[in-house]
Amino acid sequence: xxxxxxxxxxxxxxxxxxxxxxxxxxxxxxxxxxxxxxxxxxxxxxxxxxxxxxxxxxxxxxxxxxxxxxxxxxxxxxxxxxxxxxxxxxxxxxxxxxxxxxxxxxxxxxxxxxxxxxxxxxxxxxxxxxxxxxxxxxxxxxxxxxxxxxxxxxxxxxxxxxxxxxxxxxxxxxxxxxxxxxxxxxxxxxxxxxxxxxxxxxxxxxxxxxxxxxxxxxxxxxxxxxxxxxxxxxxxxxxxxxxxxxxxxxxxxxxxxxxxxxxxxxxxxxxxxxxxxxxxxxxxxxxxxxxxxxxxxxxxxxxxxxxxxxxxxxxxxxxxxxxxxxxxxxxxxxxxxxxxxxxxxxxxxxxxxxxxxxxxxxxxxxxxxxxxxxxxxxxxxxxxxxxxxxxxxxxxxxxxxxxxxxxxxxxxxxxxxxxxxxxxxxxxxxxxxxxxxxxxxxxxxxxxxxxxxxxxxxxxxxxxxxxxxxxxxxxxxxxxxxxxxxxxxxxxxxxxxxxxxxxxxxxxxxxxxxxxxxxxxxxxxxxxxxxxxxxxx
Amino acid sequence: xxxxxxxxxxxxxxxxxxxxxxxxxxxxxxxxxxxxxxxxxxxxxxxxxxxxxxxxxxxxxxxxxxxxxxxxxxxxxxxxxxxxxxxxxxxxxxxxxxxxxxxxxxxxxxxxxxxxxxxxxxxxxxxxxxxxxxxxxxxxxxxxxxxxxxxxxxxxxxxxxxxxxxxxxxxxxxxxxxxxxxxxxxxxxxxxxxxxxxxxxxxxxxxxxxxxxxxxxxxxxxxxxxxxxxxxxxxxxxxxxxxxxxxxxxxxxxxxxxxxxxxxxxxxxxxxxxxxxxxxxxxxxxxxxxxxxxxxxxxxxxxxxxxxxxxxxxxxxxxxxxxxxxxxxxxxxxxxxxxxx
Numbered sequence: 001x002x003x004x005x006x007x008x009x010x011x012x013x014x015x016x017x018x019x020x021x022x023x024x025x026x027x028x029x030x031x032x033x034x035x036x037x038x039x040x041x042x043x044x045x046x047x048x049x050x051x052x053x054x055x056x057x058x059x060x061x062x063x064x065x066x067x068x069x070x071x072x073x074x075x076x077x078x079x080x081x082x083x084x085x086x087x088x089x090x091x092x093x094x095x096x097x098x099x100x101x102x103x104x105x106x107x108x109x110x111x112x113x114x115x116x117x118x119x120x121x122x123x124x125x126x127x128x129x130x131x132x133x134x135x136x137x138x139x140x141x142x143x144x145x146x147x148x149x150x151x152x153x154x155x156x157x158x159x160x161x162x163x164x165x166x167x168x169x170x171x172x173x174x175x176x177x178x179x180x181x182x183x184x185x186x187x188x189x190x191x192x193x194x195x196x197x198x199x200x201x202x203x204x205x206x207x208x209x210x211x212x213x214x215x216x217x218x219x220x221x222x223x224x225x226x227x228x229x230x231x232x233x234x235x236x237x238x239x240x241x242x243x244x245x246x247x248x249x250x251x252x253x254x255x256x257x258x259x260x261x262x263x264x265x266x267x268x269x270x271x272x273x274x275x276x277x278x279x280x281x282x283x284x285x286x287x288x289x290x291x292x293x294x295x296x297x298x299x300x301x302x303x304x305x306x307x308x309x310x311x312x313x314x315x316x317x318x319x320x321x322x323x324x325x326x327x328x329x330x331x332x333x334x335x336x337x338x339x340x341x342x343x344x345x346x347x348x349x350x351x352x353x354x355x356x357x358x359x360x361x362x363x364x365x366x367x368x369x370x371x372x373x374x375x376x377x378x379x380x381x382x383x384x385x386x387x388x389x390x391x392x393x394x395x396x397x398x399x400x401x402x403x404x405x406x407x408x409x410x411x412x413x414x415x416x417x418x419x420x421x422x423x424x425x426x427x428x429x430x431x432x433x434x435x436x437x438x439x440x441x442x443x444x445x446x447x448x449x450x451x452x453x454x455x456x457x458x459x460x461x462x463x464x465x466x467x468x469x470x471x472x473x474x475x476x477x478x479x480x481x482x483x484x485x486x487x488x489x490x491x492x493x494x495x496x497x498x499x500x501x502x503x504x505x506x507x508x509x510x511x512x513x514x515x516x517x518x519x520x521x522x523x524x525x526x527x528x529x530x531x532x533x534x535x536x537x
Numbered sequence: 538x539x540x541x542x543x544x545x546x547x548x549x550x551x552x553x554x555x556x557x558x559x560x561x562x563x564x565x566x567x568x569x570x571x572x573x574x575x576x577x578x579x580x581x582x583x584x585x586x587x588x589x590x591x592x593x594x595x596x597x598x599x600x601x602x603x604x605x606x607x608x609x610x611x612x613x614x615x616x617x618x619x620x621x622x623x624x625x626x627x628x629x630x631x632x633x634x635x636x637x638x639x640x641x642x643x644x645x646x647x648x649x650x651x652x653x654x655x656x657x658x659x660x661x662x663x664x665x666x667x668x669x670x671x672x673x674x675x676x677x678x679x680x681x682x683x684x685x686x687x688x689x690x691x692x693x694x695x696x697x698x699x700x701x702x703x704x705x706x707x708x709x710x711x712x713x714x715x716x717x718x719x720x721x722x723x724x725x726x727x728x729x730x731x732x733x734x735x736x737x738x739x740x741x742x743x744x745x746x747x748x749x750x751x752x753x754x755x756x757x758x759x760x761x762x763x764x765x766x767x768x769x770x771x772x773x774x775x776x777x778x779x780x781x782x783x784x785x786x787x788x789x790x791x792x793x794x795x796x797x798x799x800x801x802x803x804x805x806x807x808x809x810x811x812x813x814x815x816x817x818x819x820x821x822x823x824x825x826x827x828x829x830x831x832x833x834x835x836x837x838x839x840x841x842x843x844x845x846x847x848x849x850x851x852x853x854x855x856x857x858x859x860x861x862x863x864x865x866x867x868x869x870x871x872x873x874x875x876x877x878x
Binding site for chain 2 (some may be wrong): 011015017021022047080081082083084086087090092093094095096097099100101106111114116117120131132133137140141142165169170171172174176179206207208209216217220221242243244285286299300303304307308311312315334335336338339342343357359362363364365367372375376404406408409410415428430431435459460463467
């Protein structure tokens with residue numbers, strides 16, 4: 001694996017575009033800035049095209065003989081299926097407003113990371129084969145031939161976009177690079193070009209129910225480890241149920257939270273809360289993944305993985321579904337799930353049995369976000385909280401891209417945070433809410449071999465954290481996204497070493513006063529509770 | 538390259554009219570035939586393009602949300618930037634179309650001291666864009682006094698307001714000046730900002746030069762060369778009433794002006810200038826973010842291959858049983874069938 005440059009070296013970013021025009025500047029597969037190719041075995045599991053052993057560094061990518069035909073035909077088909085694609089190909093005026101909105105551009109200075117140019121990579125081919133002007137004027141109209149070099153460029157840059165949609169907030173025509181990247185990746189998949197950090201989790205999820213490929217018994221064991229920890233910390237023993245028919249609610253967290261810190265702490269907080277209020281819920285081993293890396297593969301793959309949620313809810317006969325803290329999962333649930341796999345006539349309008357609140361905003365999809373659920377509990381005074389247990393944390397909140405820009409879940413987590421901790425500070429306005437910056441590892445780019453690019457892409461986020469760290473002493477970066485919890489810790493370690501990362505419900509779990517609990521001395525991380533000074537005494 | 542190429546084309550176009558009208562006497566071609574062709578190209582091309590877009594389905598509700606969603610009743614939602622209803626979506630769209638709301642939010646990022654990223658409100662692109670588009674619209678409306686007889690009252694009124702300022706005892710249409718200034722700013726910006734220059738194509742410079750040419754010839758005719766407006770109006774009213782005539786005494790400057798206008802409008806359907814129609818259809822802006830409350834239908838939704846629970850249980854039955862997980866069947870269908878036999 002490539003060596004990660006030092007921070008001062010990485011900060012020497014050259015924003016001056018190269019002398020050669022972008023069409024004449026070939027892509028450079030610099031180690032540390034791209035991801036390994038998808039394993040043949042995973043492609044076979046999923047029935048994806050062209051499974052083989054290959055590497056982006058190879059000269060020959062072992063494409064099918066008629067690859068060009070496949071791609072152009074795929075593009076034609078998608079132009080007919082997505083009005084978005086047609087408009088986003090036709091209407092860009094190249095005003096450049098999007099340029100410095102992209103975290104990868106800000107962190108790398110590579111002009112092809114300007115959203116406009118990322119889109120031009122596809123647009124230039126579109127012009128050549130699908131527009132009158134491009135057919136007649138060719139290069140002068142910004143058209144170019146689809147060649148293996150262009151395909152390599154697509155691969156590099158469509159897997160160097162985290163589909164965060166920040167640029168689409170600023171675009172005067174609402175052009176959404178996520179849409180272009182998603183369709184670009186779909187086209188690449190048609191000829192067997194994908195990355196292993198996406199395609200293997202997808203294969204795992206397809207066969208075993210979750211991205212990590214945890215088998216049912218392993219999943220039960222993992223949850224038991226969490227409840228053992230909870231029992232150690234609180235003295236309260238939780239009794240979880242799996243695949244239980246007749247439960248009122250099916251709870252689906254992202255699987256990343258079952259296995260890796262600090263996600264586990266956040267999941268523990270959620271389990272403690274659901275236990276404390278006595279919700280009649282079950283977990284599923286079959287639908288044990290909230291996230292959906294299918295979103296990072298193709299629309300079809302997204303649907304194939306997502307189908308399990310409703311299928312399992314129907315099989316178990318639950319009334320509604322509760323979803324955990326995950327970012328892209330909520331883009332799928334908010335914008336795709338019901339359209340793809342609905343209608344949900346077998347479910348009921350979600351009603352909180354504790355507060356009686358009817359979640360009218362979910363009346364078709366029938367799936368509630370855990371922070372909506374918890375915020376409602378707090379607002380109705382249904383849980384007892386001791387925020388002082390989080391006093392040693394000076395907290396800020398990182399809006400995850402998808403809940404922010406593909407849903408608008410902004411206030412719910414903030415309301416919870418303000419109730420479970422006493423020290424909360426916002427990062428600068430230009431870096432939060434709908435203007436939030438990506439963690440640098442979303443959309444399947446969180447692999448370690450991509451570390452340099454992750455640190456570059458995460459720079460704007462880290463820089464804003466650094467600002468509140470220096471100004472207010474912030475030492476805890478909270479979030480509601482499992483990918484964040486996986487990739488923000490190394491990002492903080494690199495740029496702002498004194499800041500830790502947690503899920504919002506970890507802080508809920510710390511603050512939650514449970515019936516029959518013992519005196520809490522340790523946080524969910526088994527660290528002493530209270531401020532540094534308290535502990536010194 | 539794109540810049541020079543575009544400039545050359547526009548210069549050639551101007552030269553073509555000049556030679557055509559002055560040397561070859563092709564007034565009828567430039568004054569009647571080309572305008573009719575251009576208008577037809579514009580109308581038919583525009584409609585075809587919009588119909589082509591409109592025919593493509595919108596499979597998913599991919600609204601870009603730029604504010605708080607509508608969820609719990611006590612959480613204040615941002616009705617404009619994250620609309621939950623069609624009427625608020627129309628408000629969002631109106632602000633977008635009329636005032637370029639998204640561009641208004643534009644910021645400029647800078648890496649200060651090589652380590653601190655800062656973001657400043659960047660209003661100039663928004664301002665120049667707004668001035669450019671509004672001025673252009675008013676200029677176009679003002680021109681109706683040359684096409685229509687009698688002149689509608691609102692056209693006269695707009696002209697009066699627009700020409701409120703006097704310079705050297707002469708009314709000056711402020712929008713004409715603003716249009717030229719704004720388009721010049723947009724051009725200079727495109728050339729001077731290295732990133733924007735890097736992404737610019739000939740197709741970006743070309744319309745700027747054409748519009749500059751239109752504005753310049755317009756201003757020259759109005760204030761400097763004092764062309765014969767009566768004969769020009771005879772020509773334009775003739776065009777619009779389908780009784781085309783070529784009166785005497787129409788300046789070549791007018792033919793250049795007219796030809797550049799024809800170039801521009803016939804170029805629109807084949808170019809990025811279609812953004813004027815596209816903005817209304819943009820799926821990230823023109824739909825409410827209510828897809829959890831109301832099911833959005835994808836007309837081409839098709840069944841996909843899924844891994845069913847039954848298949849999953851078949852694969853993991855023994856492990857699930859050992860872990861104490863409930864099972865739907867004690868053995869797989871195949872095994873059960875085999876046992877029966």
